[in-house]
Amino acid sequence: MADQVSEEDVLLAKRIISAAERHDLLALKVLLKEGSANVMDPTATTATSPLHAAILSCGEAKDGKEAGDDAYQTVNVLLQNGAIWNDLNKEDETPGCVALRLGQRKIYENIVEAGVRAELLFAKMQALGLGDDDEEEEVDEEVLEEQPAVKKQKVDEETAQAVTEAVEEQVLDDVSKDNKAYLRSQLRYKPGILLDESDNAVMMDWETEIMQRHAQTLIPKAGLKVMNVGHGMGIVDTAIQTHEPAEHHIIEGHPQVHQRLREQGWYDKPNVIIHEGRWQDILPKLVEQGVVLDAIYYDTFAEDYAALKEFFSEYVVALLAPEGKFGWYNGLGADRQVCYDVYTKVSEIDLHEAGFDTKWEDIKVPAGLHGSKQWDGTRRPYWTIDLYKLPVNTFVK
Numbered sequence: 568m569a570d571q572v573s574e575e576d577v578l579l580a581k582r583i584i585s586a587a588e589r590h591d592l593l594a595l596k597v598l599l600k601e602g603s604a605n606v607m608d609p610t611a612t613t614a615t616s617p618l619h620a621a622i623l624s625c626g627e628a629k630d631g632k633e634a635g636d637d638a639y640q641t642v643n644v645l646l647q648n649g650a651i652w653n654d655l656n657k658e659d660e661t662p663g664c665v666a667l668r669l670g671q672r673k674i675y676e677n678i679v680e681a682g683v684r685a686e687l688l689f690a691k692m693q694a695l696g697l698g699d700d701d702e703e704e705e706v707d708e709e710v711l712e713e714q715p716a717v718k719k720q721k722v723d724e725e726t727a728q729a730v731t732e733a734v735e736e737q738v739l740d741d742v743s744k745d746n747k748a749y750l751r752s753q754l755r756y757k758p759g760i761l762l763d764e765s766d767n768a769v770m771m772d773w774e775t776e777i778m779q780r781h782a783q784t785l786i787p788k789a790g791l792k793v794m795n796v797g798h799g800m801g802i803v804d805t806a807i808q809t810h811e812p813a814e815h816h817i818i819e820g821h822p823q824v825h826q827r828l829r830e831q832g833w834y835d836k837p838n839v840i841i842h843e844g845r846w847q848d849i850l851p852k853l854v855e856q857g858v859v860l861d862a863i864y865y866d867t868f869a870e871d872y873a874a875l876k877e878f879f880s881e882y883v884v885a886l887l888a889p890e891g892k893f894g895w896y897n898g899l900g901a902d903r904q905v906c907y908d909v910y911t912k913v914s915e916i917d918l919h920e921a922g923f924d925t926k927w928e929d930i931k932v933p934a935g936l937h938g939s940k941q942w943d944g945t946r947r948p949y950w951t952i953d954l955y956k957l958p959v960n961t962f963v964k
């Protein structure tokens with residue numbers, strides 16, 4: 568963005584934000600021919616996007632009475648004109664966070680749908696290699712924050728070096744930004760928690776009920792062939808054992824977790840087969856061997872949604888028996904309700920495209936989890952919402 572903003576630009580930004588705030592559709596449509604739906608007024612004391620302004624001015628929905636059609640249409644026009652669904656204001660709220668806080672459910676659902684469309688489109692463009700400019704890229708801190716994959720863009724050597732260094736610095740600061748860096752990093756097992764080198768909580772024991780329920784939903788009877796990817800604190804593997812599987816495969820990539828598996832006797836259990844390494848390296852071999860499984864569970868760390876998508880669309884489809892079940896730890900975006908809702912929907916759509924039906928079960932997280940001492944010493948709480956949506960997937964019939 569240019570450092571110098573002209574008076575006309577500031578005036579246009581003010582007018583767009585004001586039209587959005589007043590839900591003045593006519594004025595807004597005219598103004599959006601001149602300026603962007605994502606303008607910010609640099610002179611304002613509290614920075615807000617037009618989308619934030621349009622929602623904030625709706626106020627709280629009282630007695631279930633939500634804002635009228637003009638507000639809804641204003642939000643629609645802004646989204647259709649490219650307003651960013653997950654843009655943050657100074658209070659660290661996305662437009663969806665504001666709508667939810669104010670009880671504006673209809674507008675909230677509209678934003679979730681826009682988020683789903685945007686994320687699906689973004690993934691398609693990434694897959695097609697689109698969106699990467701051939702022109703030299705500006706090394707923008709915000710872009711680096713969101714897109715470590717900027718390393719892959721075409722840039723001149725000097726810029727590429729600067730980008731690589733900036734990304735490496737970020738990964739050094741937080742190993743969870745890169746799966747391989749995480750797998751090389753030092754872990755700490757403490758009572759009730761597993762931490763990585765950057766103080767991220769990799770796993771915590773408040774998730775025990777969730778893990779047990781995953782095992783129950785995936786393994787309806789004894790004698791099945793089951794695979795878990797990511798051992799962590801061994802909570803789900805302990806639960807799987809109680810269902811007496813005929814084969815219990817565990818894939819785990821971290822050497823310290825292998826050590827822990829050894830210390831706790833997992834290598835000696837008669838029905839347990841441990842595969843040391845990343846699932847990306849192990850699974851192609853299992854597919855080649857013709858392995859067929861009745862249940863597959865996935866819960867790794869320092870991996871993004873693209874990894875989960877690759878997991879189910881490349882490997883679960885190849886390894887799962889026709890009547891088998893697939894589950895995964897549904898924790899993406901769980902520090903922000905709107906992101907959780909968007910990613911829950913995106914995954915359901917992608918799973919359907921890969922050939923799966925998804926059933927969801929709501930589980931309340933333990934009361935008192937938010938803001939509790941359990942998070943002391945962790946980098947950030949990765950879970951701030953009230954409901955866990957547990958997925959169970961079977962092949963579409």
Ligand SMILES: C[S@@+](CC[C@H](N)C(=O)[O-])C[C@H]1O[C@@H](n2cnc3c(N)ncnc32)[C@H](O)[C@@H]1O
Pocket residue numbers: 746769770778796797798799800801802803804818819820821824844845846847866867868869870
């Ligand atoms: C969140 S923990 C799993 C917790 C587990 N569900 C439990 O009940 O304790 C994630 C685990 O996945 C492992 N992991 C991360 N990336 C991996 C990869 N690419 N391949 C295999 N294991 C991986 C981590 O080392 C860690 O042990």
